[in-house]
Amino acid sequence: MILPIYAYGQPVLSKTGKVIESIDDDIKTLIDNMWETMYNASGIGIAAPQIGKSLRLFVIDTKQMEGEDKSFKDGIKQVFINAVMLEEWDEPYEYEEGCLSIPHIRGNVSRNAQIKIQYQDRDGALLTEVYSGLNARVIQHEYDHIEGKLFTEYLKPIKKRRIKRKLQAIKNGEVSINYRMRYV
Secondary structure, three states: OOOOEEOOOOHHHHOOOEOOOOOOHHHHHHHHHHHHHHHHOOOOEEEHHHHOOOEOEEEEEHHHHHHHOOOOOOOOEEEEEEEEEEEEEOOOEEEEEEEOOEEEEEEEEEEOOEEEEEEEOOOOOEEEEEEEHHHHHHHHHHHHHHOOOOHHHHOOHHHHHHHHHHHHHHHOOOOOOOOOEEOO
């Protein structure tokens, strides 16, 4: 089922997600709905807070990027439950990010090139893995969502001032987008 994506300004987007105690059928249905919602909105990642659920859950599919960027060949499609960032290292680099909850706004965000993260997969297996490059970036972006942070918090002050009115317009529902959104 395609769910509405919660827009900038929704309180759930600024809350730390709760630990998922049991990966039951309800959680698995939620995961399926998140995939469907993400693909419907042409996203490569979506976190539970973006669909109104304050849970430590996100999904990413960077395999989609393999066709768009010929230099990127190591995409992943993965569910992250109860993720904990263990390490971030390597030379930080800037890359333009966007967000389904903040349509039509993009900005350069500096992130470390490599991460080590512990999480449970859809079946509940506890995994600890290292990711780099674009995979690491997308994971960090979605991980921020379960920590109650948005990419706009990393933008330089001048960029933040430039987008202030656009953010207010999104908050007010004054944005044209081709997927369902829920506004404040």
